[in-house]
Amino acid sequence: MSNNGTWNSSHHDLQHQVEAFLFYEAELNDERRFQEWLDLLTDDFRYWVPIRDSVDSYDVAKELTGEGQMGFFDDTKQSMETRIRRYDMEPKPWAEYPPSRTRHLISNVRIKGVEAGEVEVHCNFIAYRTRLENDQDMFVGTRQDVLRRGEEGFKLARRTIILDHAVLPSKSLSFIL
Amino acid sequence: MSTTGPDLSKLIDQEHGLVYRSLYSDPAIYDLELEHIFARCWLCLGHESLVPNPNDFITTYMGEDPVILWRNAEGKLGVYLNLCRHRGNRVCRLDRGNTNRFVCSYHGWVYNSDGKLIGVPYMKEGFMNELDIEKWGLVPAAKVDVYKGLIFATFDNDAPPLEEYLGEAAWYLDVLLDWTAEGTEFIGGTRKWTIDCNWKTAAENFATDMAHVVHTHGASVKVGLSRSHHMQQLARNAKGFTVYTKYGHGFTLMDIPDGLPIWDVQTKIEPFQRFLEETMPEATKRLGETRTKGITLVAANIFPNLSFSFIDVTTARVWHPRGPGKIEAWEWTIVPKGLTPEAKEEMRHVGVYKWGPAGMFDQDDMDNWVQMTQSARGWASRQVAMNYQMHIGDRGGVHEDLPGHVSALYSEENARLFYKHWLERVQPESRT
Numbered sequence A: 001m002s003n004n005g006t007w008n009s010s011h012h013d014l015q016h017q018v019e020a021f022l023f024y025e026a027e028l029n030d031e032r033r034f035q036e037w038l039d040l041l042t043d044d045f046r047y048w049v050p051i052r053d054s055v056d057s058y059d060v061a062k063e064l065t066g067e068g069q070m071g072f073f074d075d076t077k078q079s080m081e082t083r084i085r086r087y088d089m090e091p092k093p094w095a096e097y098p099p100s101r102t103r104h105l106i107s108n109v110r111i112k113g114v115e116a117g118e119v120e121v122h123c124n125f126i127a128y129r130t131r132l133e134n135d136q137d138m139f140v141g142t143r144q145d146v147l148r149r150g151e152e153g154f155k156l157a158r159r160t161i162i163l164d165h166a167v168l169p170s171k172s173l174s175f176i177l
Numbered sequence B: 001m002s003t004t005g006p007d008l009s010k011l012i013d014q015e016h017g018l019v020y021r022s023l024y025s026d027p028a029i030y031d032l033e034l035e036h037i038f039a040r041c042w043l044c045l046g047h048e049s050l051v052p053n054p055n056d057f058i059t060t061y062m063g064e065d066p067v068i069l070w071r072n073a074e075g076k077l078g079v080y081l082n083l084c085r086h087r088g089n090r091v092c093r094l095d096r097g098n099t100n101r102f103v104c105s106y107h108g109w110v111y112n113s114d115g116k117l118i119g120v121p122y123m124k125e126g127f128m129n130e131l132d133i134e135k136w137g138l139v140p141a142a143k144v145d146v147y148k149g150l151i152f153a154t155f156d157n158d159a160p161p162l163e164e165y166l167g168e169a170a171w172y173l174d175v176l177l178d179w180t181a182e183g184t185e186f187i188g189g190t191r192k193w194t195i196d197c198n199w200k201t202a203a204e205n206f207a208t209d210m211a212h213v214v215h216t217h218g219a220s221v222k223v224g225l226s227r228s229h230h231m232q233q234l235a236r237n238a239k240g241f242t243v244y245t246k247y248g249h250g251f252t253l254m255d256i257p258d259g260l261p262i263w264d265v266q267t268k269i270e271p272f273q274r275f276l277e278e279t280m281p282e283a284t285k286r287l288g289e290t291r292t293k294g295i296t297l298v299a300a301n302i303f304p305n306l307s308f309s310f311i312d313v314t315t316a317r318v319w320h321p322r323g324p325g326k327i328e329a330w331e332w333t334i335v336p337k338g339l340t341p342e343a344k345e346e347m348r349h350v351g352v353y354k355w356g357p358a359g360m361f362d363q364d365d366m367d368n369w370v371q372m373t374q375s376a377r378g379w380a381s382r383q384v385a386m387n388y389q390m391h392i393g394d395r396g397g398v399h400e401d402l403p404g405h406v407s408a409l410y411s412e413e414n415a416r417l418f419y420k421h422w423l424e425r426v427q428p429e430s431r432t
Helices: A009-030 A034-039 A057-062 A077-086 B027-038 B162-166 B169-177 B199-208 B210-216 B218-222 B229-235 B270-287 B289-294 B341-354 B363-375 B413-426
Strands: A041-050 A071-076 A101-115 A118-131 A135-150 A153-163 B043-047 B056-062 B065-071 B077-081 B096-098 B101-103 B110-112 B117-119 B143-147 B150-154 B184-186 B191-195 B240-245 B249-254 B296-302 B306-309 B315-321 B327-336 B405-408
Touching (some): A009 A153, A034 A041, A041 A077, A071 B341, B027 B315, B027 B413, B043 B184, B043 B315, B065 B150, B077 B143, B143 B162, B143 B169, B169 B249, B169 B289, B169 B296, B199 B249, B199 B306, B199 B315, B199 B363, B249 B413, B270 B289, B270 B341, B327 B341
Parallel strands (some): A041 A153
Antiparallel strands (some): A041 A071, A101 A118, A118 A135, A135 A153, B043 B150, B056 B065, B065 B077, B143 B150, B184 B327, B191 B327, B240 B249, B249 B296, B296 B306, B306 B315, B315 B327
């Protein structure tokens, strides 16, 4: 798939399908329809959010943590299920009680590759979260997703989130980015 | 009574276990803390594994002062104010890297990794070659020292040696830091996040607070996040101790039959349990049976702002103050060196999942601290005494096997002594 203007109607269809999937997935997340959201994940789903530092421009390849290092999230479908089950526990999951009000804005959707039933797609996002009286957080970054086509349409097989922040401007990441 | 500020002793009633909460919100008190606590205590800057090579550096903070932790070309550690001597600009604006010099972005003054000023533009035309560059190097911390991998510094020339400052606290920290002869390392990556709370709410929580665990973190326990011995015990009647040691440090320990001394882990972290079992004989030789078989470390705070939780995976964090109502949390996962790759990966994974701003355990603390800090701004709220009376009638004391001042598990003695020490620091004339 080319990003430089070689474009035909089949690309157009795929772009549309991918965007529709991403918008639907964001809708389920923002509306807290988490069981339906989980159904969009493949069983081998991986979710990775590395840490970003300010480094010298010649060192920029090393600004993110990688393999064997710490991150903000390193989740599987199973651990995501645990996070979601936690929302309904007593005592309360206090960081999500009352729950976050989130809005995921997805843009700049770029198809990076298509291979063997999988589509690699990058997009930019703003995840706005407000909670309690007046908590306001805005997380901004890029997602690098792998979507896998199945009988019921796309499922999300992999999501890497590259946050633009070094120091997170928030007390918690208690919602699903 | 201080002649220069408020009488802070009225805010802390040691005898009755009462604390008034201006100390979370008053800017004048915060200024006293910067001067008498953050400029006087030994502060942790990180671990040697953050700067392993010559010329490696990280930037961090001591209180509100930006500092550079920098290994020089010969491998010696230095800590300097991140402050150009010309106009006070930061000479380094990066989080980490490797360099033998920093060039100030304003006028181009150049400093080497010994902190020396080695270049000044317009030396001839401006300073008439009369500037004594020997006198205008980066300002070093008064003392820098390493305790078994952890790097500390202080701005106070009169501070006691680090080993004395840690004192009996080291006996407990050694379970972590001295488990194997190889010592420890941080797993790569510093998680940094912002919390609108006073630094003491966080420090106190780690110094003492067993009572919050089952309630604040109850959802995570119940969902089955932690199947550790701790949590099974917590569901019943837990046994254990709190320990206060000189200079403001606090520990929580549990007494768990067949418990592991540290990293009392989730049952699924088998590679790590194997590691512990294999290294236990050697560790017992070094540490003694009390520390390898008698106690389980839960949490600690090294005064003022270095906290640990030892449950499952050890997280270390520093709470950098940002005014009375804000902190930055800088958090690391610390593990023994020499782990099998399999065990290290399990520790890393649990550390990611459990701690940090997205950590299933960590995240539930933050709202409490924020709300406590917010309410400390209200005039009426500040007139209301907060209750620190758990086990006040039984002030604890000596335990035959455990160094320090030992009290019950569900005691607030550590918190009372934390605030006593705090008061002695910020208002020295309050010492009795």
